[in-house]
Amino acid sequence: MLDATLRARIDKHLGEYPTKRAACIDALMIVQEHYRWVSDEHLREVAAMLEMSAEELDGVASFYNLIYRKPVGEHVILVCDSVSCWLTGYEAVLARLKERLGVDYGQTTEDGRYTLLPMCCLGDCDHAPVMMIGEELHRDLDPDRVDAVLAAHGGS
Amino acid sequence: METPLTARIRPDGWPAIEEYRRSGGYEAVREAVKEMTPSEVTEAVEASNLKGRGGAGFPTGQKWSFVPMGDDAPRPKYLVCNADEMEPGTFKDRHLLEGDPHGLVEAMIVSAYALQAEVGYIFLRWAYKTARERLEQAIAEAWNAGFLGRDILGSGWSFDLQVHGSAGRYICGEETALLNALEGRRPTPRSKPPFPQVSGLFGQPTIVQNVETLYNVPHIVVRGPEWFKGLSHTDEGGTKLYGASGKVKRPGLWELPLGTPLRELLYEHAGGLRDGYAFRGCLPGGASTDFLVEEHLDVKLDFASVSEVGSRLGTGTIVVLDDRTCPVGLCANLEHFFARESCGWCTPCRDGLPWTAKLLDALERGEGRPGDLERLERHCTFLGPGMTFCALAPGAVEPLQSALRHFRDDFEAHIEHSRCTFAGGA
Numbered sequence: 001m002l003d004a005t006l007r008a009r010i011d012k013h014l015g016e017y018p019t020k021r022a023a024c025i026d027a028l029m030i031v032q033e034h035y036r037w038v039s040d041e042h043l044r045e046v047a048a049m050l051e052m053s054a055e056e057l058d059g060v061a062s063f064y065n066l067i068y069r070k071p072v073g074e075h076v077i078l079v080c081d082s083v084s085c086w087l088t089g090y091e092a093v094l095a096r097l098k099e100r101l102g103v104d105y106g107q108t109t110e111d112g113r114y115t116l117l118p119m120c121c122l123g124d125c126d127h128a129p130v131m132m133i134g135e136e137l138h139r140d141l142d143p144d145r146v147d148a149v150l151a152a153h154g155g156s
Numbered sequence: 157m158e159t160p161l162t163a164r165i166r167p168d169g170w171p172a173i174e175e176y177r178r179s180g181g182y183e184a185v186r187e188a189v190k191e192m193t194p195s196e197v198t199e200a201v202e203a204s205n206l207k208g209r210g211g212a213g214f215p216t217g218q219k220w221s222f223v224p225m226g227d228d229a230p231r232p233k234y235l236v237c238n239a240d241e242m243e244p245g246t247f248k249d250r251h252l253l254e255g256d257p258h259g260l261v262e263a264m265i266v267s268a269y270a271l272q273a274e275v276g277y278i279f280l281r282w283a284y285k286t287a288r289e290r291l292e293q294a295i296a297e298a299w300n301a302g303f304l305g306r307d308i309l310g311s312g313w314s315f316d317l318q319v320h321g322s323a324g325r326y327i328c329g330e331e332t333a334l335l336n337a338l339e340g341r342r343p344t345p346r347s348k349p350p351f352p353q354v355s356g357l358f359g360q361p362t363i364v365q366n367v368e369t370l371y372n373v374p375h376i377v378v379r380g381p382e383w384f385k386g387l388s389h390t391d392e393g394g395t396k397l398y399g400a401s402g403k404v405k406r407p408g409l410w411e412l413p414l415g416t417p418l419r420e421l422l423y424e425h426a427g428g429l430r431d432g433y434a435f436r437g438c439l440p441g442g443a444s445t446d447f448l449v450e451e452h453l454d455v456k457l458d459f460a461s462v463s464e465v466g467s468r469l470g471t472g473t474i475v476v477l478d479d480r481t482c483p484v485g486l487c488a489n490l491e492h493f494f495a496r497e498s499c500g501w502c503t504p505c506r507d508g509l510p511w512t513a514k515l516l517d518a519l520e521r522g523e524g525r526p527g528d529l530e531r532l533e534r535h536c537t538f539l540g541p542g543m544t545f546c547a548l549a550p551g552a553v554e555p556l557q558s559a560l561r562h563f564r565d566d567f568e569a570h571i572e573h574s575r576c577t578f579a580g581g582a
Contacts, residue, residue: 065323084245084402120242
């Protein structure tokens, strides 16, 4: 069951649009911020609140790359793989991340701290290559910077 | 040289409402609401020759003129700001949103007044966390000051504005996909007609406008269309936020007169290529624009001039290709991006883009075969304008078709030598 405070927060968003379903991204994000991902059970509960079928809501949820329908680690690392980052050393940054974390894209470290995912252009191209860890942006990366950022973040 | 879009942006922090108002902020709301009729605002925007800065370059005033006006117009009407900036190589809207959030709030109010829209949404990408925080604070400040809400400045007109945080996916920047996203539907594009100006969000008249486009509107209202046209080197009005990324000495953003030549942007502002690298070409306005090369360096970067040489100004943020980076590899990167971001709705895009990505990967691995370049060219035709449901695939093949033309020798060498002739990568 969804936590009562989460249900109350979702309820607040239902009046912000002419239809309840229009609040579905807000609702799914509230669930995800609390549980890190959206389970089938929570998806069904949210769908009922939005007066949508679970299948319809899943059709929306699974479309977006930032709504996680599978468990993820404590921090999601989003590595920009678009053209400006590719031109300025993305491949070396990614190689170092994979080596240090011991995971490939789509995987979570054994200690459950980090999940590694590709991300399209983060809109910070004059500081490429860039990545986000959770909600923090890290810019002007190279393999050594990756080591420093991970160390400052507590490592894996 | 005047820089109206960025004049209020400082290196740290952002102007809250007192500071914003001290520099003339919210004067455009007063001017429009107190001194002008809604249609006078639209006429001023039309006369200014402002063209949409999201990439398509459609005349903004003309777009607004399609919205039903008067007592019989359907209610409510919507104004949506497209702040889903995700075009690879584009980082201009983030700069405006983070540096001057009140500028967008004021622009939304003035534009909504012109359209007599009652509700506004700022459709913001998830990754722009700082922008979200600042926009929400700016909206709250504007409410408290009476610039948002009921009966704004005693005009009888009311306008409600809120931020909608999205959850990723490039296609949400396509205006009709964005409307489906806002309605809580799967964000695939809609067929047009009907156009959003007549039947958009929740079936109501809706204008969707890029961030940078909107920022121009308050300045046009206060300073007038003639002043605005005078900012530009061409007859398209205003300044433009240009950018450069790739292996240039000084990657960055600059607000310059619209129509600034590519050579000036690349060599004076971006400092030219890093030492040891030479210019081979650039994507002038994001991933979905045709390459410009050496022979185009004197092209003025405005919508009409770039179209004349077979590309598009797009977002005006150039991505530079240097002589030590493989153009085939760069195209492979772009086509993988587009293949991943295809919504999957129409077959040419869903199946054609992964095919181009696989062909390019094969060339890079040294497994290219005779006929591959012709196969890529056929894809450029059959994924082109008119063949697909929306503009994603036609945009995706713009860099590819022009790379096949300008960098033909490199593509052929990959097949002839059965390897990437730039081995060592980017």
